[in-house]
Amino acid sequence: MNRYHILICDDEESVRESLRAYLENSYELSFAETGQEALDNISNNAFDLLIIDIKMPGISGLEAIRQIKEVKPEQKIIVLSGYESISVAEQASKYNITSYLTKPVSKDKLLKTVSESLG
Numbered sequence: 001m002n003r004y005h006i007l008i009c010d011d012e013e014s015v016r017e018s019l020r021a022y023l024e025n026s027y028e029l030s031f032a033e034t035g036q037e038a039l040d041n042i043s044n045n046a047f048d049l050l051i052i053d054i055k056m057p058g059i060s061g062l063e064a065i066r067q068i069k070e071v072k073p074e075q076k077i078i079v080l081s082g083y084e085s086i087s088v089a090e091q092a093s094k095y096n097i098t099s100y101l102t103k104p105v106s107k108d109k110l111l112k113t114v115s116e117s118l119g
Contacts, residue, residue, distance in 0.1 A: 003028045004048040004118050009038040009064070010080065011056040015103065019051065022107045023114065035059030042068050042075065049098075049117055054081040054088055062088075065095045076117050080105065 008019050009032040016031050023029060030047070032038040036059050038052060050068070054061040061079065068075055079092045082103040089100050098117040101109065 005030065005046070006049045006051060006114070007032060007038060007041055007045075007047040008051045009033070009035065009056075009061070010051075010053040012053070015053070015080075018104075019110070022110050026111075027114070035061055035064035038064050039067055042072065047075070049076045049078065049114065051078045051080055051114075054079060054092070055083065062091055062095075065092065065097065069095050078113060078117055 003026070005028040006023060007030045008016055010016050010019070011033050020029060030041060030045070032041050035056050038050065039059070041047070042050065052061045052064060065077055065079070068077070073096070076098045078099045078101060079097050080101050080103060081088060092100060099113050101113060
């Protein structure tokens with residue numbers, strides 16, 4: 001059975017490890033720590049879904065999303081942010097993201113959102 005391949009991009013190791021624990025039994029996972037690393041991964045590989053943080057050093061999650069959508073407009077993206085900000089959500093949504101979650105996210109909420117996004 002082919003498993004969906006998800007790229008998780010977050011600069012916080014604890015967040016990456018939590019998402020790994022929640023998702024590793026059901027999905028193939030790859031990880032990036034920066035927006036630039038996510039861009040490099042996306043240009044060299046096919047991912048069914050990208051889960052990306054907004055606030056990261058260097059290239060922000062929003063800038064990475066903008067660049068990814070220029071070359072892969074169909075890329076499914078879940079934004080995971082520590083900030084429940086309407087303006088950030090609005091900025092992200094103009095790039096046609098699939099969903100927006102705030103940290104900390106529960107396992108049930110994450111699994112449901114990922115399943116619906118890949119659906």
